Amino acid sequence: MENNGHIVNGVGECLDEDVDLVFEDENKETRWSSLNKLRKARQLCDQILVIGAHEVPVHRAVLATASGYLLDLFLKLEEEGPAPQNGMCTCKLKEIDYESFIYLLDYAYTSRLEVPGEHVRSVYRAAIQLKMPAAARACSQFLAANMSSSNCIGVRQFAKEAELKQTADEYIRNNINEVTVSKNFYGLPRVAVVIIGADSELVESSDDRHMFNLVLSWAKENVDQENPRLEYLTEQTNILYLNSDNTLTDTKNISDDRRKDDLVRDYTQKTKNRKNLTPSKEPGNKLQVSPGGTVVRKFSINPDGLITEKEWSIIATYQLKDKTYLAIAMLNGTLATISIHYRTGKSNSGSGSDEPDSPDSVTPKLPVMT
Known part of the structure; x- marks a missing residue:
């Protein structure tokens, strides 16, 4: 009789009630492989996950041990009632990439994550969504070790872990x-800003990161706080006035002699009837559940619909030319660029200005380097 294992305790001792038998099976990996074969053959499965146009039969117990997201789902389904007789419960996963899910599904069944380099970023994102921290950490370490000028923008956009964000920054x-x-x-969204009211000495001595943080605060205050959209900030050049107390005011809100400036007057006219872009609320990441194909149940891992504040930060700043600066920033969780141009000199009817009066003409071009 073949014995593919060994006893690690109790050998050579007299039979005694105080002695425990500990046997370690050397075929542990074979059992995982057998489970994976059952899954691929659609045998003994008790759940169907629908992702896009694909149906994926799985074993609940296996995925519940690998994914906190799916554990929550399966527990919720049990609370709502048993699966239909002679059939499997069917769940539709929304906002999950199918190809990325399959890589993570194989990992759940084999404990081995093998992903082509070009798909690591999407698998990282799916691992975060599915609450699979070990897989997410492996992807994060891979992305950090393979950072380049061509991929760092994409990595920073989707980074969730503080360590990966810091590495990308x-x-x-x-x-x-x-x-x-x-x-x-x-391809990044761009917020163009012209700042008036600053004298040349202040511009030369000021810290550009400090000024970008002022612009960041202004941007945060000028979008809908519940559901911000960057279009409100990117649709045209924004003309801001630097006050004596080192704060910024949108010139469309000023009502004194500063409006005599042709640039300000033109900007005010354009923004007077601009609508505040407040989009309709999009549904959260929900799972539509259809047991037996007749009754539809919905599941959400965020049942209270809580809104978490997304990131607003300045990542890097760069001087394009005299009085013109550029920053790469996170604006409500979206990677974008902010350009600042200081329009110094007198601000009345454009006289004494060092730039033309048209907002479009003062928008600086991005750097061209060799």
């Missing part, structure tokens, strides 16, 4: 010249 700051000519950089 440091890479962007240390390689700003290469990053600002990458293809992904030019």
Whole structure:
């Protein structure tokens, strides 16, 4: 009789009630492999997960031990009632990428995560959504170790862990010249700002990061706090006035002689009837459950609909030319660029200004480097 294992305790001792038998099976991996074969053959499965146009039969117990997200789902389903007789409970997972899910599904059944390099970022995102921290950490470490000027923008956009964010931020700051000519950089949303009211001495002595933080505060206050949209900030150049107390005021809100400036007057006219872009609330990440194909049940891991504040931060700053600066920033969780141009000199009817009066003409061009 074949014995594929060994006794690790109790050998050579007299039979005694105080002695325990400990046997370690050397076929542990074979059992996991057998479970995976059962899953692929659709045998003994008790759950069907629908992702896009794909149906994926699975074993609840296996996925519940690998994914906190799915554990919550399966426990919720049990609370709502048993699965239909002669059939499996069917759940539709929304906002989960199918290909990324399959990589994580194989990992759940085999404890081995094997992902082509070009798919690691999407698998990382899916692992975060599915609450699979070990898989997410493995992807995070891979992304950090393979950071480049062509992929750091994408990595920073989807980074959730503080360590990966910090690694991406440091890479962007240390390689700003290469990053600002990458293809992904030019695809970022852009907030263009012209600041008036600052004299030349202040511009020369000021800390550009401090000024960008002032713009960041202004941007945060000028979007709908419940459901912000960047279009309100990116649809045209924003003209801001630097007050004596080192705060910024949108010039459309001022009512004194500063409005005599042609640039301000033109900007005020354009923004007078601009509508505040407040989108309709989109549904959260829900799971539609259809047991037996007849009754539809819904499941949400965020049942109270809590809104968590997304990131607002300045990642890196860069001087384009005299009086013109650029920053890479997170605006409500979206990676974007902010450009600042200081319009110094007198601000009345455009006289004494060092730039044309048209808001479009003062929007600085992005750097071209070799």
